[in-house]
Amino acid sequence: MVILNSGDTAWMLISTALVILMTIPGVALFYGGLIRRENVLNTIFLSFVSFAIVSIIWFVYGYDLTFGADIWGFFGSVSNPLFGGVIESNSLSTYAPTIPTGLYAVFQMTFAAITVALISGAVVERMKFSAWLAFIPIWATLVYMPIAHWMWGGGWLQQMGALDFAGGTVVHVNCGMAALALVLLLGSRKNSRLLPHHLGYSIIGTGLLWFGWFGFNAGSALGATNLAVSAMIVTNISACVGMMTWILMDKLQTGKPTLLGSLSGAIAGLAAITPAAGYVNITAAIIIGFIAAICAYFAVSHLKPRFGYDDSLDVFGIHGICGIVGTIAVGFFATPLINSAIKGGLIAGNPAQIGIQLLAVLVIGAYAFVMTLIIGKVIDKTIGLRVEEKEEIQGLDINLHEESGYRLS
Amino acid sequence: MKKILAIIRPDKLEDVKQALEEIGCHGLTIKEVRGRGIQLGITESYRGHDYKVDLLPKTEIEIVTNEVELDNIIDTIVKTAQTGDIGDGKIFISPVEEVIRIRTGERGEKAI
Numbered sequence: 001m002v003i004l005n006s007g008d009t010a011w012m013l014i015s016t017a018l019v020i021l022m023t024i025p026g027v028a029l030f031y032g033g034l035i036r037r038e039n040v041l042n043t044i045f046l047s048f049v050s051f052a053i054v055s056i057i058w059f060v061y062g063y064d065l066t067f068g069a070d071i072w073g074f075f076g077s078v079s080n081p082l083f084g085g086v087i088e089s090n091s092l093s094t095y096a097p098t099i100p101t102g103l104y105a106v107f108q109m110t111f112a113a114i115t116v117a118l119i120s121g122a123v124v125e126r127m128k129f130s131a132w133l134a135f136i137p138i139w140a141t142l143v144y145m146p147i148a149h150w151m152w153g154g155g156w157l158q159q160m161g162a163l164d165f166a167g168g169t170v171v172h173v174n175c176g177m178a179a180l181a182l183v184l185l186l187g188s189r190k191n192s193r194l195l196p197h198h199l200g201y202s203i204i205g206t207g208l209l210w211f212g213w214f215g216f217n218a219g220s221a222l223g224a225t226n227l228a229v230s231a232m233i234v235t236n237i238s239a240c241v242g243m244m245t246w247i248l249m250d251k252l253q254t255g256k257p258t259l260l261g262s263l264s265g266a267i268a269g270l271a272a273i274t275p276a277a278g279y280v281n282i283t284a285a286i287i288i289g290f291i292a293a294i295c296a297y298f299a300v301s302h303l304k305p306r307f308g309y310d311d312s313l314d315v316f317g318i319h320g321i322c323g324i325v326g327t328i329a330v331g332f333f334a335t336p337l338i339n340s341a342i343k344g345g346l347i348a349g350n351p352a353q354i355g356i357q358l359l360a361v362l363v364i365g366a367y368a369f370v371m372t373l374i375i376g377k378v379i380d381k382t383i384g385l386r387v388e389e390k391e392e393i394q395g396l397d398i399n400l401h402e403e404s405g406y407r408l409s
Numbered sequence: 410m411k412k413i414l415a416i417i418r419p420d421k422l423e424d425v426k427q428a429l430e431e432i433g434c435h436g437l438t439i440k441e442v443r444g445r446g447i448q449l450g451i452t453e454s455y456r457g458h459d460y461k462v463d464l465l466p467k468t469e470i471e472i473v474t475n476e477v478e479l480d481n482i483i484d485t486i487v488k489t490a491q492t493g494d495i496g497d498g499k500i501f502i503s504p505v506e507e508v509i510r511i512r513t514g515e516r517g518e519k520a521i
Contacts, residue, residue, distance in 0.1 A: 195460060250457070255454075261455075305458070
């Protein structure tokens with residue numbers, strides 16, 4: 001009989017708290033520093049309400065819909081609404097047999113919350129707060145929960161053998177494509193220049209994201225194991241290579257290394273290693289961080305102006321692109337020497353994995369994009385997505401919240 | 410009575426303050442302002458995009474003085490704030506109708 005392992009349980013409790021720190025205040029501060037000073041509170045607010053709303057619905061029905069008994073490979077059955085009786089039964093998780101079911105559920109809750117919060121970076125400075133409040137539960141239910149079920153909850157992609165260790169598709173491709181869809185509906189801001197009003201916030205935010213990412217990736221080993229150690233090392237290496245690569249790109253392209261660039265490169269490396277963290281070695285992590293930062297750099301500096309969409313804080317450009325790079329990289333670099341539970345990818349003699357990874361990216365990307373377009377369109381027709389022009393010019397803090405982030409006395 | 414409004418480079422503030430101190434001009438008010446003149450913008454670069462920032466940070470010094478001291482103060486500011494490059498700033502002089510010291514209610518030049 002398998003019994004609760006207190007080492008694993010302790011590590012997963014800490015990992016859960018670490019991932020919470022990524023959203024509030026990690027993502028909130030990272031985004032909050034990059035926008036105009038008149039919108040700082042609204043931008044931070046978007047992440048905080050995402051966390052609160054997703055946390056609630058996750059335990060009302062979300063966990064079951066994602067991880068309940070599989071129905072036709074597409075979603076889980078809601079058999080314990082409000083988590084009724086699950087904690088009382090003291091059961092251990094079927095997904096992680098050495099920790100309690102409740103712990104696995106709250107760990108997964110943090111992933112759902114951060115995915116929604118990440119999307120907010122694309123829509124800042126112009127989206128109605130009421131529209132965002134409506135978007136959160138609808139999107140989490142119709143997009144995040146099915147996709148997480150397909151990949152992690154016993155759904156059809158998992159049955160096919162698609163690999164996503166900690167959320168390259170479920171979190172990053174998903175939020176990136178959703179962000180792109182929302183941005184196309186919302187349109188560009190009146191002033192779409194990226195002139196950070198307080199990079200200090202973004203520095204603290206990136207630090208918290210990087211730190212929290214060890215809970216995200218090493219925590220996805222679901223125990224205090226060698227695999228968690230391996231995931232932690234490759235996560236850090238990829239972030240560092242991503243940072244140095246972006247600095248190099250800055251130097252080559254615009255002439256000077258920039259701090260925001262180095263932070264963006266680190267996040268690119270972190271996002272790209274996420275699907276691969278428990279499957280690849282250090283050499284692969286270096287390659288993944290390097291390629292991811294270059295792809296993200298060109299996506300934000302060339303692709304975005306070329307097509308003219310206003311992905312304000314580059315959610316698609318960094319998270320979407322790096323999620324795609326990392327997920328496909330798994331098909332090349334995954335190895336059973338790191339994780340004995342898998343067959344591995346091309347270098348381990350299983351080239352078919354590349355096809356499965358590509359399919360996962362395409363299906364999840366397309367589903368997230370199309371569903372978000374539909375959800376956004378419905379909200380636009382009912383509540384309206386965008387604030388009044390004069391509110392946008394004057395700033396959202398004072399108009400939507402009657403507060404201001406900075407005052408003289 | 411005259412008001413001197415000098416817009417200078419922020420990094421020249423300490424020098425100007427010290428020079429004014431040496432000629433006995435103690436009272437002044439300072440503001441951090443942004444503006445532009447012939448110098449136009451500087452370029453900042455974020456995530457691979459270059460942005461022209463057309464308002465530059467400057468420091469504004471406000472001094473109210475009597476006619477006797479006026480030229481001495483102007484000369485001191487010009488001498489210490491000057492680099493010879495575009496962007497050194499400007500000085501504006503305007504008449505002041507009345508000065509009132511709030512603490513005592515005194516009026517006129519003795520209230521400066």
